[in-house]
Amino acid sequence: MTQAPVNPRSTLDAPASDDILAVAREQVLERGEALTQEQVLAVLRLDDARLTELLELAHDVRMRWCGPEVEVEGIISLKTGGCPEDCHFCSQSGLFTSPVRSAWIDIPSLVEAAKQTAKTGATEFCIVAAVRGPDKRLMSQVAAGIEAIRNEVDIQIACSLGMLTQEQVDELAAMGVHRYNHNLETARSHFPEVVTTHSWEERWGTLRMVRDAGMEVCCGGILGMGETLEQRAEFAADLASLEPDEVPLNFLNPRPGTPFGDLEVLPASEALKAVAAFRLALPRTILRFAGGREITLGDLGAQKGILGGINAVIVGNYLTTLGRPAEADLDLLADLQMPIKALNDSI
Template sequence: MSVATAAPTSFSPAGTFDAMASQVLEGRPISREQALSIVEASDLDLPAILAAGYRIRHHYFANSVQLYFLMNAKSGLCPEDCHYCSQSKVSEAPVPKYNILKRDDLMAAAGVAAERGAKTYCLVISARGPNEREMVAVETIVPEIKQKYDLDICACLGLLTADQAQRLKACGVDRVNHNLNSSEMHYAKICTTHTYADRVQTLRNVRDAGMEMCSGGIIGMGESRADIVSMAFDLAELEVESIPVNILNAIDGTPLEGTDSLSPQDALKALAMFRFVAPDKELRIAGGRELHLRSLQPMGLYVANSLFVGDYLTTQGQAPQADYDMITDLGFEITGSCEEVSG
């Protein structure tokens, strides 16, 4: 992470972060300056930050954890130049390349999602946006999945027009994922084939169509701490329902290969900051958690309330049983939709 000064090496005044949590729980949002103080805090403050963040998390979600299952329904072949992505046109990473999978494969994956206790099945394609063949495939398979399994459907199909969003809503898609990925200021450094504004417009099309918005980002792409805070506030202002926070896996063959990784402590402070900024929203520890948080993964669930179970798009996650054991050891429990928990 790019920073102007080294992180402090002393404790913040006692009660600093607990007071912020009380402020949030009283309905008074924290400021950008307060949010920045969380991600800039000393590592010595991490236990206090997580404890304060847990008060907020527990207020809205108790000890529930919602699981998501990710299906890479179309791999590689993407014309965009997102520098973090192994499937982009500028990537030399050896990833599988195939067009959208056939019905039987997508149904089989939905069965795995259900078996693993996932509430949401995430259908993802690599593309600037879906072509007509891909739209029809999604429109055909979604009703079948929902009829057979008790799964919510989240579609991640790239940039969407207003008409495409309406079609997804009509076929039964519950939520669309389209990450902002970084701050508006930093975005041009990680992608040049579309803009930050393009992504925001897709989210507005999703909202106008009556679907929930899932949008988060990737931390550790060379951005500043202020960039992470800016992204968090943009997501809060858009009122997205679900925020996945990825930690960059700097895959060999991508333009961000060799990018310095975040420490587990920095990643956890950033994750906690999202909880303070968006207190009642689903917060998911997404890609890179196994690589960067390592043995500290359980600590992330004191502020986050959601996980992907299984693999990611082109990288492996840890074994599902390890996730179940982690959740159980924390005294937490796998639950259904967030609406069932917080409603």
């Protein structure tokens, strides 16, 4: 298995200037050089009074290095619930007293979901399964689903099926999977507090195999799982060292019956600072609003995030929680004069 490298960013000196935003403006906006771990931490520690200034800078960075287009994606759960892993945030674990029970979606329903997603203008449709890793039955279902979707819908297909073997990576690449999602979830140092049934390094190994096979890498995580600001900065640096094509940013929506069910929702100002900080750590990456943004940020916060470094959204519902109606996000993008990324720009 490929070993995760020690992140050199963690050993760098703190910024010479006391004004981290001035440093970031010159370093990231002007030169396109990502913030170091220590610099990200300085951003996360900014006083709330400078939040607007920070968000404006992150938006400028996004516009300069990514452009105005917003990538829209829909997701569907092919296999829900009954997962053997103990991810403490997830109600799909079979180890917790959560309400989600194991279920499969049939191929016609999968195709219909892809059609509805495409109607929103989305270019990406992600097939997700709640598993440690796919078995032969799941791989067969995915292959059949991809073939059926391709016969009827013009959309790119992504997958999120847990940890993979090299053989499974090769199979998905042969199926034409465009992008593979496998989240590191949190900083390497915090991971044992979030998951105990597998390691951060196992996830890293899958991501490296995916990249080596030529698929795009989608890797992010969840903020607000009890991590410190230092660990949040560490996580941003972990992701920067991986160089993913896309980073989905989720915010913990505490699920009843899970070990994290009683954690408090992240304050909106803290969440928005994290969005901007991750943009400054990943200036050229697709940074996607994902789960938990509704409960954490609300409608106004969603607008601030899109004007604070975000350049991609998941529309509709998530795997076990309700999202904003797709129309609400699309109307917001129209109001902000943010064009939806076209399919031929995504290939």
